[in-house]
Amino acid sequence: MKKIYFTPGPSQIYPKLNLYIKEALSRDIMSLSHRSKDYVDIAQNTQHTLRKLLQIPSTHHIFFMSSSLESMERIIANCVKMQSFHLINGSFAEAFFNAAEAQGKKANILRFKPGERIDMDSVAIPKKTELICITQNETSNGSCIPMKDIYALKKRYPTIPIALDIVSSAPYPLVNFKKIDIAFFSVQKGFGLPSGLGILVVDDALVQKSKHRGYHDFPSLAQKELIFQTPETPNVLAIFLLGKVILDMINQGVGRMRKATEMKAKLIVEFINAHPDFGLLFITDTNVRSKTVLAIEVGNKVDVIIEKLKLKGFVVGKGYGIYKKTQIRIANFPQHSMRDFQRLIKEMGLILK
Amino acid sequence: MKKIYFTPGPSQIYPKLNLYIKEALSRDIMSLSHRSKDYVDIAQNTQHTLRKLLQIPSTHHIFFMSSSLESMERIIANCVKMQSFHLINGSFAEAFFNAAEAQGKKANILRFKPGERIDMDSVAIPKKTELICITQNETSNGSCIPMKDIYALKKRYPTIPIALDIVSSAPYPLVNFKKIDIAFFSVQKGFGLPSGLGILVVDDALVQKSKHRGYHDFPSLAQKELIFQTPETPNVLAIFLLGKVILDMINQGVGRMRKATEMKAKLIVEFINAHPDFGLLFITDTNVRSKTVLAIEVGNKVDVIIEKLKLKGFVVGKGYGIYKKTQIRIANFPQHSMRDFQRLIKEMGLILK
Structure with missing residues (x-):
């Protein structure tokens, strides 16, 4: 059965995934060089459909990660020199906090109970905070934070960037990227793909500001993104499949x-x-x-x-x-x-x- | 055609890969939880076949990475506090060196020409070196360093760990893990798999010594490896396919x-x-x-x-x-x-x- x-x-898995995998096999997608025009066309298409589906404006970059834990680590490394702030009501918000702690940042936190609605007017965020980390959808306990509450917080702290974990809600929530600086998710949840690919959306202002160095620092990622490539050999198959799934979602x-x-x-x-x-x-x-x-x-x-x-x-x-x-x-x-x-x-x- | x-x-791609992917689809491999017994059985089998194929002893861990650039970064982060040493004769050795530089390490180098055979007796490695980084097979120019030359260097510096890039030679070279502390490769080359999975083999002594912190620090990876899991949701499909390909290689x-x-x-x-x-x-x-x-x-x-x-x-x-x-x-x-x-x-x- x-x-x-x-x-x-x-x-x-997404209903038509079998077909898309068959197509990948017949088109030799798994053998394509990640520096070839054929690959670039695929990555460009996936970027394009992602922008359309999630209404990601040209102010924001789309980077390919290997998992959302990687996204959390890279976000902290690239955006936080000293101090971050975390709203925590579950294990995945905790993981984001751990990423900051592990890198020696001063990670301030506001803990609240699963099911509790935070009064954003009462949230006090320290002045020197460089990034507010929010788990919009907490996979560990089935809670979420309404987007309008997050926007209300942004209104109170307009100059502090917000990084949003939408790992297990995307593509459902409509994120307004005029108000949200960073968002990330993985494809094995709401996109019905095999695991092994994370998507990280980042405002260009944060890319410009990053002083971090490494193969996945934001400036290096952005430089390659310009030509629809990645510093490393990426998960080409997943990038291909993601483009197909999203196109189908848009058509539906x-x-x-x-x-x-x-x-x-x-x-x-x-x-x-x-x-x-x-x-x-x-x-x-x-x-x-x-x-x-x-x-x-x-x-x-x-x-x-x-x-x-x-x-x-x-x-x-x-x-x-x-x-x-x-x-x-x-x-x-x-x-x-x-x-x-x-x-x-x-x-x-x-x-x- | x-x-x-x-x-x-x-x-x-590996000749039977189509069949293995079909099997993955019919067995719902892409839907398995990465914390389930079914997944653990798959990861355990892949680890087991890898150990058999490459003769990896129980002194060494096998960690799943997303790419070899990630392996390079994690190796430096976990094993080098101050100072590394790099033999460089091509672009991928350069990438390993860049990983050290980017992390602010003092990365000493010995450059040699593609096609030149280094006289290992003349290589002088600074006393405080914590890791010798060697690109055994340099994909960028088709050169390699004979394993016996690498062992000769190890004999001269028995206490300094060696990290070996066998990205585009594995599984061909027979690496003696009594003499080699770290080796890494990716599956989209000599294993004929889709890209998006790297394998990192690490001596337990280096895991014990690591003071690095992060979701992919060696102690965290080792802790999860004990139960055949990973800190993040890994590339489950690739881990499954790798086990199938290696089993076939062993049978052949x-x-x-x-x-x-x-x-x-x-x-x-x-x-x-x-x-x-x-x-x-x-x-x-x-x-x-x-x-x-x-x-x-x-x-x-x-x-x-x-x-x-x-x-x-x-x-x-x-x-x-x-x-x-x-x-x-x-x-x-x-x-x-x-x-x-x-x-x-x-x-x-x-x-x-």
């Missing part, structure tokens, strides 16, 4: 995709609300509940639920870290269809019987 | 593969020696001529040769950097069969007519 993966990433309609994301999340929310014996939504405030990763408290039924669903072909994720034994997580990405969700919910209902 | 790529990397016979590499190189060398009107081998001393990347001086015929061969389905590489307009390069990797080389040489002969 063919399984469907609702795991938070790596996750279900981006607005429709966002709407579908909301409707699929609603299906799960309504099911859980109607079946408290199955479990409870971990994040109760709808303003800060992620639509792309839903965490559900199921107590000691985690293993039973996961096993029973797997037998029916549905793979959902365990809770993360401390929630491993009490939560399940359901990812809601563009590659998951409404039909997939309807079938999943039907099976979730049958478990109760 | 299906092309064969003799480019130095990315290069021709490693000794046979090494012998075939030598015989294929001999075919090219004999052809060139018999046809000076086609071109001349750039590296004349057979001791320091690479068997896996052959650079041929063809003067102003570069474009004509490359175009004519391409029309017949054979893709060879241009010279690198300053040699771009006067050389071609032919890669000789395990995925290239003797038959491929015989056909290539036949076409090279016809160009002369």
Whole structure:
């Protein structure tokens, strides 16, 4: 039986990925030199479609990374000389903070609870802060920070750059890059690709300011980006596949995709609300509940639920870290269809019987 | 017409790669969680086959990187506090040196000419050197350093670790890890895989000594390696494919593969020696001529040769950097069969007519 993966990433692959891989094989994509015109055409197309899908303006660069942990490290190395600031309510915000700490930065933090909505008016950010690091969607507990709250913070601190982790929400949130300086994500989540490629979007002002040196310093990346290349031999296959997936997303309609994301999340929310014996939504405030990763408290039924669903072909994720034994997580990405969700919910209902 | 790529990397894909990718798709490899038992089994198998193929002892760790430029950066960051030493005769040795310079290390160098054999007895390495960086196979000009010369240097400086770039020679050279502390390569060359995965082999003594901090510091990598995982979400597909390719190499016979590499190189060398009107081998001393990347001086015929061969389905590489307009390069990797080389040489002969 063919399984469907609702795991938070790596996750279900994009429906047409098989076809795109076949095309890659027949067009010798995996043998192309990363300095050849054929490769440059592919990278240019991927950049172009990414800009279109996420409305990334020409003020911002698009760099290829190998993972989002790499993005975090490079962001700190390139943008923070002394001091960063971190909003933390989960394990991935913690990872961003760790990247700063590991590099010896003074990393100031504001911790808040998963499910708590921060009052941005009360956030006090030290004067010398060079970068505000925000995890817009916290994969570890299914919470998120509304974009309008982030913009409100930006309004209060207009001169401090913001770096936004949209790892497991992209391409769902519409990020206004007039207000957001940096954003990053990985392709094995909301793009349904194999893992091994991260995307890092950076305002040119930060590239110009970077004094960092190394093969992935922002100026070196930007210099190669000008000719649609990378300092290293990149993950050519993933760059090709990403361009294909995004083109398909654009053809399907981006607005429709966002709407579908909301409707699929609603299906799960309504099911859980109607079946408290199955479990409870971990994040109760709808303003800060992620639509792309839903965490559900199921107590000691985690293993039973996961096993029973797997037998029916549905793979959902365990809770993360401390929630491993009490939560399940359901990812809601563009590659998951409404039909997939309807079938999943039907099976979730049958478990109760 | 299906092309064969003799480019130095990315290069021709491994003959059975299509099958392995099909298997990956049917087994949902691209959807597996990188924390799941299924993934761990795959990573463990790849580690196991790598150890067998390259005779890597248990004293050495195997870390997954995203590229060899990353390997160079991480090696310097983890092993060099103040001072490194570099043998340089080409662009990739230069890149290793640049990684040290960029991190503010005192990087001492010994430059020598491509094709020159260094007298290791005359190499003077400063006392405080923490790491000797050697490019065993210099992709940019088709030269190499014989393993026995490297061991001779080690004998003179037994306490200074050696880091060996075998990017475009692996798996051909048999590295004695009793004498070599670090070695690294990428999979898009002699393993015939899509690019986006680097392998870094490191002696445990250097892991224990590392004071570096970051998600890819050696202690963090080693901690995850213990359970066959990685700090980040790695390139799961490439790790799976690498295990499959290596198992096939082992089944075909490693000794046979090494012998075939030598015989294929001999075919090219004999052809060139018999046809000076086609071109001349750039590296004349057979001791320091690479068997896996052959650079041929063809003067102003570069474009004509490359175009004519391409029309017949054979893709060879241009010279690198300053040699771009006067050389071609032919890669000789395990995925290239003797038959491929015989056909290539036949076409090279016809160009002369």
